[in-house]
Amino acid sequence: MYWVFLVLAGLLEVGGVINLKLTEGFTRLRPTIFFIICMGLSFFFLSVSLIEIPISIGYGIWTGIGAAGSVLLGMFLFNEPKNWKKLALVGGIIFSIVSLKLIS
Template identity: 40%
Template sequence: MESWKAWLLLVAAGMLETGWAVGLKYTAGFTRLWPSLWTGLAMAASMFLLAVAIKKLPIGTAYPVWVGIGALGTALFGMAFLDEPVTWSRSLFLILLVLSIVGLKMSS
């Protein structure tokens, strides 16, 4: 697999991580069937894509990038759709997170 394909898989895995993290909110502690099922499927798909991507990418780069994409997406979703606060400090740290993700990509 080419490196750029591994990066695309990693980005997709990170987006799925956002999906399952947000999905947890709707499972009500895994007591609601359909949200729980979709959340579980997103978890499995996210882990699978991460596992495929790390065949080509260093784990010390891929894992933090995966977590960062998931954390960033989850925070942005919360602010956009769940009325979570948008503050200057929160925005600053999300920008720092993006810079960290980009820095890890550029250094590998």
Template identity: 40%
Template sequence: MAWLYVIVGGLFETAFAISLKESNGFTRLWPTVSFAVTVAISMGLLGLGLRELPVGTAYAVWVGIGAVGTAIAGMLFFNDPATLLRLSAIGLIVGGVVLLNLSGGSGH
């Protein structure tokens, strides 16, 4: 269950990054509210996951999901460039998170 918390928390990290972008520097009410709610949920879920998982591994997975999700959302919805270099960087993030998990950091 701890991994589910971290994974869903990472998805909410993507949501809070998008909300932050849409808030236009906290000048738009509903995106700002969305940011506050999604950041609280994301952090709360990470905290629940950290009850059972090592902090370095769980945090890396949480950040990795958020970073990759936000980069993909930027390309899909905000016209961020989808260059080979950017896509390769996303692949490296995913690969790094997978290797960190394979290194034995999945329990106390």
């Protein structure tokens, strides 16, 4: 169950980052509220997952999910540049996440 909490924390981090972009410098209320909620829940679920998962593994996976998810959603939601190099590097992050899970 702790791994589910960790993945949920990572996905909520992605939601927080996307809403951070939408806040336009915290000038828009709704995305600001969603940002606070997503990041608060993300930290909560991360802390719960770290009860059982070592910090070195948990934090690495949490940040990896956040980084990869933010890059991919940025490309598709905000029309950020897409190229094979960026996708290959995101693939490397995903490979690293899976590898961290497999060694723990």
